[in-house]
Amino acid sequence: EIVLTQSPATLSLSPGERVSLSCRASENVNGYLAWYRQKPGQAPRLLIYDASKRATGIPARFSGRGSGTDFTLTITSLEPEDFAVYYCQQRSNWPPGRLTFGQGTRLEIK
Amino acid sequence: EVQLVESGGGLVQPGGSLRLSCVASGFTLSIYAMSWVRQAPGKGLEWVSVVSGSGGSTYYADSVKGRFTISRDNSKSTIYLQMNSLRGEDTAVYYCAKDKDYSTSFPIGYFDYWGQGTLVTVSS
Numbered sequence: 721e722i723v724l725t726q727s728p729a730t731l732s733l734s735p736g737e738r739v740s741l742s743c744r745a746s747e748n749v750n751g752y753l754a755w756y757r758q759k760p761g762q763a764p765r766l767l768i769y770d771a772s773k774r775a776t777g778i779p780a781r782f783s784g785r786g787s788g789t790d791f792t793l794t795i796t797s798l799e800p801e802d803f804a805v806y807y808c809q810q811r812s813n814w815p816p817g818r819l820t821f822g823q824g825t826r827l828e829i830k
Numbered sequence: 831e832v833q834l835v836e837s838g839g840g841l842v843q844p845g846g847s848l849r850l851s852c853v854a855s856g857f858t859l860s861i862y863a864m865s866w867v868r869q870a871p872g873k874g875l876e877w878v879s880v881v882s883g884s885g886g887s888t889y890y891a892d893s894v895k896g897r898f899t900i901s902r903d904n905s906k907s908t909i910y911l912q913m914n915s916l917r918g919e920d921t922a923v924y925y926c927a928k929d930k931d932y933s934t935s936f937p938i939g940y941f942d943y944w945g946q947g948t949l950v951t952v953s954s
Contacts, residue, residue: 731952754940756875763925764875775930775942807875811939815889819939821875 721819722746724808724822735798741825745766745789745807752812755784755793756810767806768793803827832856832943834926839948846916846952852909852926852945860884860904863929863937866911866929868922869947878924879911880937886951913935916952 723746733739743753752772765801766775768784771791781796795802808822838850852864866878879890879900888900899912909926927941 752939756941758875764941764949765944766930766940766942769930769940791897809875815880815887815936816938818891819877819880822879823874 721818722749722812722820724810724820726806726808726822726825729823730826732822732828733798734830735800737798739795739798739827741793741806743786743791743793743822745791745810748788749810749812751787752810753784753786753791754809754811755782756807756809757779757804758807759801764807792807793813798827800829803829832928834928834943834945835871835922836926836945836948839924839950841951841953842916843954844917844952846856847912848916848950850911850913850926850950852911852947854907854928855908857928858932859902859907859925861932861934863933864909865929865941866901866909866939867925867927867941867944868920868950869925870919870922873905873922876922880939881909882937883932883934885903887937913950916950918952921950921952924950 725744727742753771755768758764772784805824833855865880881900885902897905897915901910925944925947928943929938930942931938
């Protein structure tokens with residue numbers, strides 16, 4: 721099973737700031753990595769897939785990069801709606817392998 | 831507009847059964863694989879199961895294999911999750927999620943639309 725480790729667990733920032741979130745895989749995921757944002761009480765929303773491709777309707781302030789085992793989600797200027805929990809997810813060798821999510825990074829307002 | 835609406839959650843005793851439903855609209859359901867993803871209270875996301883567009887292929891997380899069964903009825907625009915032998919650790923919000931792209935072979939494994947979720951509580 722590929723384990724995804726996100727860091728940090730929590731970040732306290734202000735609107736307008738730039739932030740980078742990290743996701744590290746226990747083995748190579750061949751670029752098959754996505755990022756989701758989950759606001760309180762809502763379902764997750766796909767932001768980035770295949771490590772760096774923005775999903776439909778996602779603003780340009782969101783970008784993803786990385787390969788192999790190390791990936792980053794960057795938000796260039798935080799908007800109020802960006803204070804939420806972010807999850808990375810891998811789908812390498814799935815199915816029948818395991819599709820797994822990271823444990824999440826919470827962005828909170830300072 | 832794509833919509834996914836789950837139902838069927840509730841309180842069930844350990845060892846009991848529930849069947850969840852997810853009604854889809856706004857897209858051609860039969861060409862997309864569909865998954866169930868769950869989230870225990872205050873916890874992260876866990877993929878549970880996927881069914882191919884035709885319903886001919888299904889896959890499960892090890893944690894539910896042998897206890898849960900995913901199926902679909904494209905004529906009714908509905909995905910199902912039959913959950914048997916439920917345990918306390920199955921307590922979660924269960925989301926129905928649509929694959930981002932259609933595929934005639936393997937599911938894609940990125941989810942671009944999610945339902946609002948239905949809460950399953952397993953407790954005596």
